Amino acid sequence: MNENEGEKLISINIEDEMKSSYIDYSMSVIVSRALPDVRDGLKPVHRRVLYGMYQLGVFSNSSYKKSARIVGEVLGKYHPHGDVSVYDTMVRMTQKWTLRYPLIDGQGNFGSLDADPPAAMRYTEVKMKRISEEMLLDIKKETVDMQLNFDDSLEEPTVLPTRIPNLIINGSSGIAVGMATNIPPHNLTETINAIFAYIDHNDLSIEEIMKYLKGPDFPTGGIIYGYDGVKNSFHTGKGRIVLRAKVHFEDLHGRACIIVDEIPYQVNKADMIARTVELMKEGKMEGIYQIRDESDRNGLRIVYILKQNANPNILLNKLFQFTSLQTYFNVNNIALVNGKPVQLNIKSFIQHFVDHRHNVIIRRTKYEHEKCQNRIHILLGFLKILDHLDPMIQLIQKSQNHSDACNRLIQEFGISKNQSKSILDMKLQNLTSLEIKKIRKEYNELVQKIEFYKNILKEHSTRTKIIKEELLEIQKKYKDKRRTQIDYSGDKINIEDLIENEQVVLTISHAGYIKRTSLSEYKRQGRGGVGNRGAIARESDFFKHLLVARNRQYLLFFTEKGKCFWLRVYEIPEGSKISKGRAIQNIIRLQQDDKVNACILAGDLSNKKYVKDYYVMMITKKGIIKKTPLENYSRPRKNGINAIVIRKEDSLIEAILTKGDSHVFIAIKSGRIIRFSEKKIRSTGRASSGVIGIHIRNQDMVVGMICVEGKEKGNLLVVSEKGFGKRSNIKNYRITNRGGKGIKTINITQKTGSLISIKYVTDQDDLMIIKKSGIIIRIPISDIRVMGRTTQGVRLINLKENDAIADVAKVYKPIMDNSLKSRNMLIPSDT
Numbered sequence: 001m002n003e004n005e006g007e008k009l010i011s012i013n014i015e016d017e018m019k020s021s022y023i024d025y026s027m028s029v030i031v032s033r034a035l036p037d038v039r040d041g042l043k044p045v046h047r048r049v050l051y052g053m054y055q056l057g058v059f060s061n062s063s064y065k066k067s068a069r070i071v072g073e074v075l076g077k078y079h080p081h082g083d084v085s086v087y088d089t090m091v092r093m094t095q096k097w098t099l100r101y102p103l104i105d106g107q108g109n110f111g112s113l114d115a116d117p118p119a120a121m122r123y124t125e126v127k128m129k130r131i132s133e134e135m136l137l138d139i140k141k142e143t144v145d146m147q148l149n150f151d152d153s154l155e156e157p158t159v160l161p162t163r164i165p166n167l168i169i170n171g172s173s174g175i176a177v178g179m180a181t182n183i184p185p186h187n188l189t190e191t192i193n194a195i196f197a198y199i200d201h202n203d204l205s206i207e208e209i210m211k212y213l214k215g216p217d218f219p220t221g222g223i224i225y226g227y228d229g230v231k232n233s234f235h236t237g238k239g240r241i242v243l244r245a246k247v248h249f250e251d252l253h254g255r256a257c258i259i260v261d262e263i264p265y266q267v268n269k270a271d272m273i274a275r276t277v278e279l280m281k282e283g284k285m286e287g288i289y290q291i292r293d294e295s296d297r298n299g300l301r302i303v304y305i306l307k308q309n310a311n312p313n314i315l316l317n318k319l320f321q322f323t324s325l326q327t328y329f330n331v332n333n334i335a336l337v338n339g340k341p342v343q344l345n346i347k348s349f350i351q352h353f354v355d356h357r358h359n360v361i362i363r364r365t366k367y368e369h370e371k372c373q374n375r376i377h378i379l380l381g382f383l384k385i386l387d388h389l390d391p392m393i394q395l396i397q398k399s400q401n402h403s404d405a406c407n408r409l410i411q412e413f414g415i416s417k418n419q420s421k422s423i424l425d426m427k428l429q430n431l432t433s434l435e436i437k438k439i440r441k442e443y444n445e446l447v448q449k450i451e452f453y454k455n456i457l458k459e460h461s462t463r464t465k466i467i468k469e470e471l472l473e474i475q476k477k478y479k480d481k482r483r484t485q486i487d488y489s490g491d492k493i494n495i496e497d498l499i500e501n502e503q504v505v506l507t508i509s510h511a512g513y514i515k516r517t518s519l520s521e522y523k524r525q526g527r528g529g530v531g532n533r534g535a536i537a538r539e540s541d542f543f544k545h546l547l548v549a550r551n552r553q554y555l556l557f558f559t560e561k562g563k564c565f566w567l568r569v570y571e572i573p574e575g576s577k578i579s580k581g582r583a584i585q586n587i588i589r590l591q592q593d594d595k596v597n598a599c600i601l602a603g604d605l606s607n608k609k610y611v612k613d614y615y616v617m618m619i620t621k622k623g624i625i626k627k628t629p630l631e632n633y634s635r636p637r638k639n640g641i642n643a644i645v646i647r648k649e650d651s652l653i654e655a656i657l658t659k660g661d662s663h664v665f666i667a668i669k670s671g672r673i674i675r676f677s678e679k680k681i682r683s684t685g686r687a688s689s690g691v692i693g694i695h696i697r698n699q700d701m702v703v704g705m706i707c708v709e710g711k712e713k714g715n716l717l718v719v720s721e722k723g724f725g726k727r728s729n730i731k732n733y734r735i736t737n738r739g740g741k742g743i744k745t746i747n748i749t750q751k752t753g754s755l756i757s758i759k760y761v762t763d764q765d766d767l768m769i770i771k772k773s774g775i776i777i778r779i780p781i782s783d784i785r786v787m788g789r790t791t792q793g794v795r796l797i798n799l800k801e802n803d804a805i806a807d808v809a810k811v812y813k814p815i816m817d818n819s820l821k822s823r824n825m826l827i828p829s830d831t
Contacts, residue, residue, distance in 0.1 A: 035335060038344065051160075139157060195353070358460075515582065558596070625705075663675055717781070726784065
């Protein structure tokens, strides 16, 4: 410190100083930058832009002025910040996809829905919109408080005397310190109707207000999906509104197309399309063939061209799930009330606007009243002097100057100084009889006006009537139709309601490719046929699993290492008979050294009673069997869950859904089968390994398992590797204890090959057999003769040299009651 220079050093606590300074900064951001005023819905920069244009006379009926001129005016007089902040504000006030009712009319490039930047301010031109003039009307009538600008050289308004409920119809968004605001826009017609209802009944409930003001109305249209978010935001000032694009389906050149007509508010169209392309590359949007953006000056149009046989409803649901075709608008109604941030519901918004209009009308009336009083005072002087015109003229002639004449008039006629000055300023032509009559008429009219103004200031109902009249005028000028559609039951609609619950064929290849094909593509053939081409088989690949399911069922995958994954049937990519399908690794998160060995079709896994009534029965290659409640597998994670503990050199080969009271049949490669009651197996948790189901010798292994429930009305079907098969009566298989060696079910020879599959069938079923070469044949079970337990069987399908059977599946035809056509339908135990 240098005391000679008069400096003084003050010690302060740095923590206290930082607290104080940061609080000052925070309040500055909250009050002077980020949050709108509840009365006019404007932040300071928006207000200064409009006031600057008003001062320059850039009205809607005037010519455009360069944006740079407006920016310079606002910066130099009212807003001492960067020019970018002011120009960006002007751009947003111009964009019709940003504001529901734009406040500035722009000429030039002001950006696009693709977030293209606007042209520089030197290239664009602006003027006020007609609706923004309604916000500045009567501002010269002392209707609002004025404050000094940053250098105390000029005055600027603290709020605008707006006639339009700008905060409600245009909304606002901003991030302050420790808080943020996000107010959605609404339709002007609906808003004014709601204000009328509030004015008529101040105790109106929010539910009654919602009869008039249905919900937000966004400039880009779209659909509000579900109404709960709107209700919450109207009642509490906070809520999450689901927004969806407005779409329809078309057929273009033989292909189904999803056409997007309107997108959700604040969505970048280009980014949304780019993200969809990324998803297509990742395999998550496999059904989309091409995307075209056909938007032009006439409107928005995005075309998603689908692949052949793709389901438009399923793909649309995926687009809603993974892209910005569905977004969320998180409502947070925070605005400044008397300079303080407050969370407000919709009724509070209306109330504060109406109170502001009352205040503006009172101040405007006082201004007009005072103006009338002053004019009457002058007119009274005229009327008083007009009866003494000759003496007045003589007195003025004798006066030496203006001041002398003024004083003489005051002394002689008893008038005020202002009256005397007005008399001296009067033109001689005003002394004609016609002009005198006009003065008397004006006086009488002003007296009536003063009485009217007194009534306005005294009677609340009169002011209310004026507010309604002015709002009705605004409504007639600027009314328009709602753009955003409201789907009141949207969040209650399930995508499954849009999906036909038809039977489909699911195939999984040895290399891990899966697909879904309509069952109608497979035609019946007689026994001994050669079959149809099922798929173009890749080298060393063949179909390993073939299941018949319905679109709304759940599919549980069980892997060789004992993990379980969950999927809906309609989520499996659709393909034709000859397509290879899609890699399972792109659908579920399999480990590289693991593969799917078993699949279970289940009903509604969210139904608590259903999952408690069923069990999952699993068998391993070494004959280890395990039973676990389905409930344990009803909530798998994306990375899968452990289904069974697999012992060394063993692997899971089959999983079946049971009801707990079935008979279990386990078949092994050497042609033997064991039968025992399911009750012999105790139910255990997911973390167990199970117990011995059948005794395995040497290199033998389990090839399949079935669980038969209820009365034995069907037959046991066995199929060998070389295409031989037969049906046997189930009664031929005696019930034994778990862990035995089993009994012979087919005579295995070099001609028949090893046993590969067992099924429980009836005469009403069909059988689908698939070769390793990819050929599929579908034959009626009734064509296969019932034979003895130890016979060789008959040839089911002709095989070429070096070909063999890959898998066998039963086409199940359940006779369902109408009440069972839901997701809770019973599932055949052997699929």
